[in-house]
Amino acid sequence: MELNDDKLDTIIGLVRRHTGIAMGRHKRVLLQGRLQPRLRALGLDNYGAYIERLAQDRQEVVSFINSVTTNDTAFFRTPAVWRWLEREFLPEWTVRAAFSSTAAPLRIWSAAAATGEEAYSLAMTCLEARRNFPGLRFEILATDISTEALDTARAAMYRGRSVERFERDHPEQFRKYLRPVGDAFRVVTEVSQYVEFGEHNLLQRPPRAAGFDLVMLRNVLIYFDAEAQQRVLAGARRSMHRDARLILGEQETITRLDTDFVFEQAHIYRIGD
Numbered sequence: 001m002e003l004n005d006d007k008l009d010t011i012i013g014l015v016r017r018h019t020g021i022a023m024g025r026h027k028r029v030l031l032q033g034r035l036q037p038r039l040r041a042l043g044l045d046n047y048g049a050y051i052e053r054l055a056q057d058r059q060e061v062v063s064f065i066n067s068v069t070t071n072d073t074a075f076f077r078t079p080a081v082w083r084w085l086e087r088e089f090l091p092e093w094t095v096r097a098a099f100s101s102t103a104a105p106l107r108i109w110s111a112a113a114a115t116g117e118e119a120y121s122l123a124m125t126c127l128e129a130r131r132n133f134p135g136l137r138f139e140i141l142a143t144d145i146s147t148e149a150l151d152t153a154r155a156a157m158y159r160g161r162s163v164e165r166f167e168r169d170h171p172e173q174f175r176k177y178l179r180p181v182g183d184a185f186r187v188v189t190e191v192s193q194y195v196e197f198g199e200h201n202l203l204q205r206p207p208r209a210a211g212f213d214l215v216m217l218r219n220v221l222i223y224f225d226a227e228a229q230q231r232v233l234a235g236a237r238r239s240m241h242r243d244a245r246l247i248l249g250e251q252e253t254i255t256r257l258d259t260d261f262v263f264e265q266a267h268i269y270r271i272g273d
């Protein structure tokens, strides 16, 4: 089924409106590949009919969003970030918390969490840190716009490349925190109980105002144009405590943008004075 320029532009506009993801015409083949199964499932033989359907059917918009988002992720993606959490952020936060009068738990937001590997890696890292800092209490909110990715995340069942790499790079944690179930592995409840999953569009208001100590916003800004990036970062800022940290993906830099964040070290930003 051919996606002509006219319909392609309309679909690119719908992708941007619903997700913020900026695509050019060079994404024609990708969009065709992602959307053809939707047209087939709905018994439609042209993109014009599909566009009309999207205008009338909220449920199809959900499937459209699931189809056009890319949910690649991994356990313990970008090792330097996890080393920083383990060696700097968590010890420092725990010491600060011990002297604070609020006794609030460490609150972490895994924004654009995809299929959940990042959120579970966070829970495992906090559990490991708790061996040295028994008083560490934490909660993790993991959100994404893709309901399909969130279903996978909640099921906490992983297979293939995702678990192979995890087992190779972190054998001890792998054995401790994953259990075989058929041809897959499930994250144990001891870990998953700390993670709450929810649907959230980063273009909308953050899920919690001024509540987070750490926000992971990784490998999602790359899909947005500068205007959407700025909007998403302003939302992230509103969700954070004054001394919280923001973590971005390896290929993401925000120094060109007008934000409240200042670079601290690779991938890590704090709120400026």
Ligand SMILES: C[S@@+](CC[C@H](N)C(=O)[O-])C[C@H]1O[C@@H](n2cnc3c(N)ncnc32)[C@H](O)[C@@H]1O
Pocket (backbone or CB within 6 Å): 018, 019, 020, 021, 069, 070, 071, 072, 073, 074, 077, 111, 112, 113, 114, 115, 118, 143, 144, 145, 146, 149, 200, 201, 202, 203, 217, 218, 219, 220, 223, 249
């Ligand atoms: C490549 S994954 C990154 C996953 C994880 N953060 C990581 O770094 O491994 C990008 C995720 O961003 C999500 N996403 C895209 N647009 C979004 C939006 N407007 N709001 C929330 N999530 C969005 C996608 O559904 C996808 O799961």
